[in-house]
Amino acid sequence: MAHIIILSEAPNQAERWASILSKEHKTKVLHDLNKVSENTANATFNLVVIDAKLLDSSFSTLVSLAQLNLKVLVIGQNWSDDNQIEALASGCSGYCEMDTVDQLLLKAANHLLTGDIWIQRHLIPRLINALSELSGDIRKNRHHQQDIENKLTLLSKRELDVAELIKTGESNKAIAAKLNISERTVKAHLTSIFNKLEIPDRLHLALFLKEMSSP
Numbered sequence: 001m002a003h004i005i006i007l008s009e010a011p012n013q014a015e016r017w018a019s020i021l022s023k024e025h026k027t028k029v030l031h032d033l034n035k036v037s038e039n040t041a042n043a044t045f046n047l048v049v050i051d052a053k054l055l056d057s058s059f060s061t062l063v064s065l066a067q068l069n070l071k072v073l074v075i076g077q078n079w080s081d082d083n084q085i086e087a088l089a090s091g092c093s094g095y096c097e098m099d100t101v102d103q104l105l106l107k108a109a110n111h112l113l114t115g116d117i118w119i120q121r122h123l124i125p126r127l128i129n130a131l132s133e134l135s136g137d138i139r140k141n142r143h144h145q146q147d148i149e150n151k152l153t154l155l156s157k158r159e160l161d162v163a164e165l166i167k168t169g170e171s172n173k174a175i176a177a178k179l180n181i182s183e184r185t186v187k188a189h190l191t192s193i194f195n196k197l198e199i200p201d202r203l204h205l206a207l208f209l210k211e212m213s214s215p
Helices: 012-020 035-042 060-067 081-089 100-114 119-133 143-153 159-168 172-179 183-197 200-213
Strands: 003-009 027-031 048-050 071-076 094-097
Touching: 003 012, 003 035, 003 100, 012 027, 012 100, 027 035, 048 100, 060 071, 071 100, 071 183, 081 094, 081 119, 094 100, 119 200, 143 183, 159 172, 159 183, 159 200, 172 183, 183 200
Parallel strands: 003 027, 003 048, 048 071, 071 094
Antiparallel strands: none
């Protein structure tokens, strides 16, 4: 059971989201963005679900929340692909459309809590490229590149197969089908990969491999 903050200026909306998430998690509703740091100082929270209306155009709010070591799920309405990518590049872990909340909010939250991201699959390659460009200066560091190469030697052949498919944005189900293994086995391989490479989630794994293939 995780601890989740819900941020919305609309009380009825916030309570509806809390009702959905409280089936499996503990929730706390806040209507003031400035109260987040105060609450996280006194208790451990894992995730913030935030109404997109509270975000500014520069997404500086997402950066601030990410700095508090919080995963962030944005609930928006008719966001463009570019907006979604920019939000995730700014520290958000997922985006969910307002009209899908009743069906998908709990599933999206659980994905984020297990180290996954929640975004349309076809956007993942673009997101990886955006993050890769942001870390361009790091890639130019020869010692950093050597460190990546050294860590990759820790992976088994099957783990490398899984990692390569993650880089292309494949889901666990698709990976299982392509490698003729179960989804449970895919998850076990990913856990092992994350531990060996000291990487928190599949998005950072994809970025890690992108850096490896960059000149």
